[in-house]
Amino acid sequence: MTVEVLGTKYEIIESDKVQDDILENNDGYCDFSTKKIVIDTFKNTPGSMEDLEKYRKQVIRHELVHAFLFESGLDASSWGKNEEIVDWIAIQSLKLFDAFMKVDAI
Numbered sequence: 001m002t003v004e005v006l007g008t009k010y011e012i013i014e015s016d017k018v019q020d021d022i023l024e025n026n027d028g029y030c031d032f033s034t035k036k037i038v039i040d041t042f043k044n045t046p047g048s049m050e051d052l053e054k055y056r057k058q059v060i061r062h063e064l065v066h067a068f069l070f071e072s073g074l075d076a077s078s079w080g081k082n083e084e085i086v087d088w089i090a091i092q093s094l095k096l097f098d099a100f101m102k103v104d105a106i
Helices: 052-071 083-102
Strands: 002-005 008-015 028-031 036-040
Touching: 002 052, 008 052, 028 052, 036 052, 052 083
Parallel strands: 008 036
Antiparallel strands: 002 008, 028 036
């Protein structure tokens, strides 16, 4: 799957820890050099989250936020790479979008 991020195409790829060493310690990542977002395949295993599809979408949103910040030139700033703010945007974006829709701000 591909998505356009501020005029740049990014490919979203699902992989696993066996095929991609970076996923050993991450559920996903954004590679700015190759314009790829890679996320884990998220298989049900003991101790995994119950709603893996919901979590998968959250991880994709998180990595897309990284891509948007990078393509905006904000990757070098401390908050642009701050996992806490990126995660906040990824988690709260659905609520923000819903509020914007309710007040006809889109």
